[in-house]
Amino acid sequence: MIFELAGGLVVIATGLLRHPGDFAAAFASHPGAIMTQTLAKAGLAGKSIAEVAATAAPSAGGLLRVLLATTWIFFAYIGFCTISQAGGEARNPRRLLPRAFLLATFIICSYYLLFSWSVYHLVPWRFVAGFVAAAPSDISVPLLIGVLLPPALASFVALMAGLSLANDLPPMLMSSSRLFFAWANDGVFPRSLAAVNSRFRTPHWALTASGLLATVFLLACYRWQSYFAGVDTVIIAFTFTYLVVSASVLSLPLRNPGIAGRVAFIRSRSGRILVACLAIGVLLPLLVLEISLLGRASTIFWLGAMCVGGLIFLIMWLRATRAGQDLDQVFSVLPTISEEEESEEF
Numbered sequence: 001m002i003f004e005l006a007g008g009l010v011v012i013a014t015g016l017l018r019h020p021g022d023f024a025a026a027f028a029s030h031p032g033a034i035m036t037q038t039l040a041k042a043g044l045a046g047k048s049i050a051e052v053a054a055t056a057a058p059s060a061g062g063l064l065r066v067l068l069a070t071t072w073i074f075f076a077y078i079g080f081c082t083i084s085q086a087g088g089e090a091r092n093p094r095r096l097l098p099r100a101f102l103l104a105t106f107i108i109c110s111y112y113l114l115f116s117w118s119v120y121h122l123v124p125w126r127f128v129a130g131f132v133a134a135a136p137s138d139i140s141v142p143l144l145i146g147v148l149l150p151p152a153l154a155s156f157v158a159l160m161a162g163l164s165l166a167n168d169l170p171p172m173l174m175s176s177s178r179l180f181f182a183w184a185n186d187g188v189f190p191r192s193l194a195a196v197n198s199r200f201r202t203p204h205w206a207l208t209a210s211g212l213l214a215t216v217f218l219l220a221c222y223r224w225q226s227y228f229a230g231v232d233t234v235i236i237a238f239t240f241t242y243l244v245v246s247a248s249v250l251s252l253p254l255r256n257p258g259i260a261g262r263v264a265f266i267r268s269r270s271g272r273i274l275v276a277c278l279a280i281g282v283l284l285p286l287l288v289l290e291i292s293l294l295g296r297a298s299t300i301f302w303l304g305a306m307c308v309g310g311l312i313f314l315i316m317w318l319r320a321t322r323a324g325q326d327l328d329q330v331f332s333v334l335p336t337i338s339e340e341e342e343s344e345e346f
Contacts, residue, residue, distance in 0.1 A: 004167065007160025008115055010153060011145050015118025018148055023122050024049055026147045032154070035147055042135035049127050056129035071290050074238040075231055076112065078172075080104065081238065085175035088182075098265040119144065173210055180206035186330050188316045217301070224297060232290070232298035237305070239287045246279035256332055 027049055031039070039045050044052055083100050087093040090100075120128075123144050131139045142161050146154030181203040184193035197204040221230035249272055253260040266272050291299050320327050 001167075004160050004164045005111075007157045007164075008111065010149070010157050011141055012114055012118040014145050014148055015120075015122040018122055020122060020124060022148060031147050032151075035143060038135060038138050038143060041138065042131070044131070044134055049124065052130040052134075053124060053126035054130065056126050056133055067286070067289055068293055071235050071239065071286055071294070072231075074235050074242070077108065078168075078234070078238065079108075081241075082171045082175040085178050086171075088178065094262070094264040115141075122148075172214075173207055176210040176214075177203055177206040180209055183313075187320045187325060187327055188313050190312075190316070217305075220301070229295065229297045229301065232294040233301040233305075236287070236290050236294065236298055236302045239283055239290055240302075243280060243283040243287060246276045246283060249273075249276035258332075 027035075036045070039047070044055070080101060083097065083104065087097050090096055119141055128139070128144070140158075140161065142154060142158035145157060149157065180189060180193045183189035184191055184206065193203065193206045193209060195203065195205050217233075218230060221233070253269070263272070266275065317327060
């Protein structure tokens with residue numbers, strides 16, 4: 001984590017301490033071998049910054065594009081879901097999870113804003129827009145900032161960027177496997193996914209299923225579209241999930257007053273209603289915008305996954321009902337322990 005942050009701090013320092021003129025001069029005189037190869041691949045070899053910027057679509061910028069860019073926030077902040085999905089393994093989650101969300105939001109938002117400010121302070125945004133239009137899968141911050149860095153330092157930044165992506169795999173596998181485990185334990189997914197390894201005390205079949213499904217999804221994206229179709233699908237899925245969660249804040253007191261009465265964060269009912277309504281007011285238009293602009297393939301991938309998951313849920317629910325199980329009762333009680341038992345356990 002320290003090395004990853006160091007790579008980002010190199011970018012921030014370079015972007016804020018240097019000027020657009022420095023980038024223009026370096027780009028014109030010695031852009032570097034990797035930048036030169038990427039420009040040639042994109043058909044931009046020999047073009048100046050102004051010429052590359054001129055290739056940007058006329059629609060680049062504007063309120064609609066800003067809103068579309070906002071949807072990518074749900075991918076950038078995907079780690080917040082990891083916090084909640086692994087909350088059952090935290091000590092006193094009712095008290096610590098809200099603190100984790102607030103602290104992480106402040107730190108990460110500050111870091112991301114500073115990072116973005118430094119990049120666009122140094123590199124003209126229209127140049128980036130033109131570059132993206134020609135080579136959307138090849139452009140990156142290390143590629144841009146590397147024009148002004150020594151080769152060794154540019155390689156370090158690129159390596160840390162790659163490491164930060166690879167470092168997402170363990171927490172994503174952990175969080176998604178916990179969902180599989182919880183569904184299986186509740187009886188709405190195959191029971192085998194609730195098995196716990198006797199040696200490592202982890203849900204090994206849930207972990208395996210998570211990894212296999214993620215691999216199949218990734219290969220499908222490459223086969224029928226591109227890597228970005230996968231990212232867009234995740235964005236749509238998370239927007240929809242947050243929308244449903246916001247709606248559940250409104251419905252929970254009616255559906256389960258007991259659980260609603262134990263909410264420890266934003267105790268005021270009117271305060272929770274206000275936050276939920278604000279979230280719905282923002283998320284619903286974003287979801288419509290994403291479905292309309294992010295591409296047909298991403299929407300189809302998302303709907304396909306929803307249909308498969310919903311079908312499994314329905315089959316298992318009907319099977320449990322025929323077996324005499326009351327899943328309504330299962331979902332009406334949270335599988336938590338009291339704070340006294342929690343303190344004794346830890």
